[in-house]
Amino acid sequence: MKIFGFCQHFNSWVQVEIEVSLVPGLPLIHILGLPDQAVKESSIKIKSALRSQNFEFPKARQIIINIRGGDFKKKSPGLDLPIALGILTKTNQVLPKFDDDIFAFGELGLGGEVFQLDETVLDNLLLDNSKLGKNKFFSGEIDSHLRVKNHFQMKQLKDLNNLDLIDKGMPDNNFSSGVLENQNKEFFKKRKIEIKFKNQEEFKKLKFSQEEAKLLELVSLGRHSLLLMGPRGLGKSTLAEALNYLSSEPTPAVYAHYKKYFHLHESQFWRPFVKPHHSISHLALIGGGAQCSPGEITRAHGGILLLDEMLEFGNKCQEALREPIQNKEVHLVRGRKFHTYPSDFQLVATTNLCPCGQWLPGEMVECNYSGARCHKYREKLSGPMLDRFEILYFLKPKKKDSLNISLESLREKIDEKRRSQEVLERQREKIEFNKENLSDALKFRLDSELNSFRRLRASIDIAKTLAILHGKNQVENQEMVEALEYTWQAFLELKI
Numbered sequence: 001m002k003i004f005g006f007c008q009h010f011n012s013w014v015q016v017e018i019e020v021s022l023v024p025g026l027p028l029i030h031i032l033g034l035p036d037q038a039v040k041e042s043s044i045k046i047k048s049a050l051r052s053q054n055f056e057f058p059k060a061r062q063i064i065i066n067i068r069g070g071d072f073k074k075k076s077p078g079l080d081l082p083i084a085l086g087i088l089t090k091t092n093q094v095l096p097k098f099d100d101d102i103f104a105f106g107e108l109g110l111g112g113e114v115f116q117l118d119e120t121v122l123d124n125l126l127l128d129n130s131k132l133g134k135n136k137f138f139s140g141e142i143d144s145h146l147r148v149k150n151h152f153q154m155k156q157l158k159d160l161n162n163l164d165l166i167d168k169g170m171p172d173n174n175f176s177s178g179v180l181e182n183q184n185k186e187f188f189k190k191r192k193i194e195i196k197f198k199n200q201e202e203f204k205k206l207k208f209s210q211e212e213a214k215l216l217e218l219v220s221l222g223r224h225s226l227l228l229m230g231p232r233g234l235g236k237s238t239l240a241e242a243l244n245y246l247s248s249e250p251t252p253a254v255y256a257h258y259k260k261y262f263h264l265h266e267s268q269f270w271r272p273f274v275k276p277h278h279s280i281s282h283l284a285l286i287g288g289g290a291q292c293s294p295g296e297i298t299r300a301h302g303g304i305l306l307l308d309e310m311l312e313f314g315n316k317c318q319e320a321l322r323e324p325i326q327n328k329e330v331h332l333v334r335g336r337k338f339h340t341y342p343s344d345f346q347l348v349a350t351t352n353l354c355p356c357g358q359w360l361p362g363e364m365v366e367c368n369y370s371g372a373r374c375h376k377y378r379e380k381l382s383g384p385m386l387d388r389f390e391i392l393y394f395l396k397p398k399k400k401d402s403l404n405i406s407l408e409s410l411r412e413k414i415d416e417k418r419r420s421q422e423v424l425e426r427q428r429e430k431i432e433f434n435k436e437n438l439s440d441a442l443k444f445r446l447d448s449e450l451n452s453f454r455r456l457r458a459s460i461d462i463a464k465t466l467a468i469l470h471g472k473n474q475v476e477n478q479e480m481v482e483a484l485e486y487t488w489q490a491f492l493e494l495k496i
Contacts, residue, residue: 001089001096001100001101001102002017002101002102003017003018003082003085003086003089003101003102003103003104004016004017004018004082004101004102004103004104005018005067005076005078005079005081005082005083005103005104005105006076006078006079006103006105006125007067007069007070007072007074007075007076007079008075008076009070009072010292010339011260011261011294012124013076013124013125014069014070015069015103016033016067016068016069016070016074017067017068017069018065018066018067018068018079018082018083018085018086019065019066019068019086020063020064020065020066020083020086020087020089020090021063021064021066021090022058022061022062022063022064022090022091023061023062023064024060024061024062025060025061025062026060026062027057027058027059027060027061027062027063028043028062028063029043029046029047029062029063029065029083029087030043030062030063030064030065031043031065031067031083032064032065032066032067033065033066033067033068033069033074034067034071034072034073034074035067035073035074035075036073036074036075038075038077039067039074039075039076039079042079042080042083042108043065045080045108045109045110046080046083046084046087046108048110048111049080049084049108049109049110049111049112049160050084050087050088050112050160052110052111052112053111053112053159053160053161054161055088055093055160056091056093058091063087065083065086065087067079076105077107078104078105078106078107078121078139080106080107080108081104081105081106081107081108081114081138081139081140081157082102082103082104082105082138084108084160085102085104085138088160096136100136101136102136102137102138103136103137103138104137104138104139105117105121105125105137105138105139106138106139106140106157107140108160111159112159112160112161113158113159114139114140114141114157114158114159114160114162115140116140116141116142117139117140117141117142119142119191120259122139122142123252123255123256123259123260124256124259124260136155137154137155138154138155138157139154139155139156139157140156140157141156141157141158142156185249187252187255188252188255188269192267193255193267193268193269194267194268194269195249195250195268195269195270196268196269196270197244197245197270198268198270199245200245203241203242203245203407204406204407204408205406205407206238206242206406206407207403207404207405207406207407208239208242208403208405208407208410209398209402209403209404209405210402210404210405212239212395212405213405213410215239215391215393216239216242216243216246216410217410217413217414217469218391218462218465218466218469218486219243219348219391220243220246220247220414221414221417221418221465221468221469222461222462222465223346224346224390224391224458224461224462224465225325225346225347225348225388225389225390225391226240226243226347226348226349226389226390226391226393227310227349227350227351227386227389227391227392227393228240228348228349228350228351228393228395229350229351229352229353229392229393229394229395229490230352230353230360230394230395230396231352231357231358231359231360231395231397232352232357232358233357234395234396234397234398235395236350236351236395237308237350239395240306240308240348240349240350241273241275241306242407243304243346243348244270244271244273244303244304245407245411246407246410246411246414247270247271247273247303247304248271248418249271250269250270250271250302251302253302254271254272254301254302254303255269257301257302257342258272258299258301258302261294261298261299261341262294262299271302271303271304272299272300272301272302272303272304272345273300273303273304273306274296274297274299274300274303274304274305274306274345275306275308276296276307278307278308278309278310278312278313280296280313280317281314281316281317282314282316282317282320283295284296285297285317285320285321286320286321286324286330286332286343287330287332287341288332288334289334290334290335290337291334291337292332292333292334292337292338292339294341295330295341297321297324297330297341297343297345298330298341298342298343300343300345301341301342301343301344301345302344302345303345303346304345304346304347304348305345305346305347305348306348306349306350307347307348307349307350308349308350309350309351309352310349310350310351310381311351311352311353311377311378311380311381315380315382318380318381318382318385319382319384319385321347321385321388322384322385322388324343325347325388326388328342328343328344329341329342329343329344330343347388347389349389351381353374353377353378353494354367354369354374354377354378355369355373355374355377356368356369356374359374360394360396361394361493361494378494381494386491386494387452387454387455388454390458390461390462390486390487391458391462391486391487392486392487392490392491392494393486393490394490394493417468417469430473431464431467431468431472431473431474431475432473432474432475433460433463433464433474433475434474434475437474437475437476438475438476438477438480439477442477442480442481445484446459446480449488450488455487455488455491458487459480459483459484459487459488460475460483462483462486462487463475463479463480463482463483464479466478466479466482466483467479
């Protein structure tokens with residue numbers, strides 16, 4: 001049996017093993033393993049807590065504590081409890097009746113009481129250590145409004161005397177099973193956080209054409225990356241921002257991630273929608289600096305990253321996004337410091353394709369700039385970056401009377417599909433794709449035309465989402481033809 005605690009390393013909670021050894025000498029506690037000053041001072045607090053709870057402190061023996069795990073400075077307010085547990089088990093004052101490893105986090109008072117566990121710390125501990133399994137977890141009491149459920153076995157302690165429960169061989173049902181309740185509304189209600197889109201009333205009034213509504217439905221349900229292109233003034237930015245209104249409600253994991261790295265200013269929360277200005281540096285976008293701080297793509301984790309007027313962003317910004325889009329995380333190294341931040345965001349971008357803002361493939365437009373300058377402007381969009389967008393869409397002028405679908409009604413339609421599909425990602429995995437079920441013409445297009453594996457992968461993924469929208473359990477000709485219109489046709493037109 002081993003005892004583990006948790007130390008804070010950058011913004012993450014890292015497991016560390018607590019090793020205890022008794023050697024002849026004065027009855028003092030020595031803490032090794034790069035403890036910070038607060039952890040060193042906790043030795044006096046632990047000694048007072050043990051004596052106040054009528055435990056015996058070893059006589060004529062030094063207690064050597066080694067915090068094992070990593071070469072970073074160990075800092076944590078919750079190391080008091082695992083160290084005390086280590087001392088009590090080493091001196092046989094507490095004899096656990098199980099062989100499983102013990103995990104503990106809690107701050108002790110001088111009288112031996114275990115202070116209440118803060119909800120933010122609990123959220124982050126569970127977020128960073130999701131593989132605790134069935135190990136025993138000791139902590140201070142949790143606020144009664146924080147519900148925990150089915151993941152690891154938790155024992156909440158008022159003070160060190162509660163450890164008698166395991167000393168006397170009590171059965172495992174004295175441990176409550178626990179993880180954060182995954183029912184969104186209840187989770188946020190107990191924390192007095194309102195799930196609400198900030199500009200809800202304003203966006204409800206927006207109306208879109210049939211074609212635009214279908215695009216919004218497809219992109220929102222499948223969380224596909226989208227590049228909107230077209231002349232100025234057609235509502236590209238509005239269409240992109242409408243996707244935030246159509247997003248599913250945030251999950252506890254998204255909320256815990258955001259609170260871990262960033263400050264929540266209000267008592268309401270929605271999925272992150274990050275819209276950086278085009279003058280942003282590539283370090284501010286992906287993260288970095290002397291302290292390896294997270295960037296805007298980490299802020300957008302679980303939500304949407306909107307690059308409005310993407311071709312105005314610096315080339316370094318565009319190219320720096322290529323790896324995070326692919327890997328869903330970013331690895332930063334600055335000197336001796338390194339860190340990995342999650343960056344699973346939905347990328348949405350808008351852009352004009354000419355300095356005049358009017359050019360469209362196959363359209364005759366009056367432009368004040370030379371053809372060479374217009375071509376040079378479009379060259380800012382590199383092929384590898386363009387290939388990472390699943391959907392490429394040209395927005396074209398439309399008549400006002402065609403704007404007959406409200407965003408509110410579209411939201412209700414999408415929510416209904418989300419409820420009926422339960423978990424959309426699992427549903428998409430069940431959709432069958434067999435090239436043999438397609439026509440010979442489509443087989444030829446997939447084999448000979450698509451010159452990129454990403455284009456093929458994007459076409460299949462979008463065809464699967466379309467199959468869900470059409471109520472089918474496999475991809476047929478209709479879905480693949482429509483998917484190629486979104487993924488491949490616009491790609492070809494840009495090359496003309």
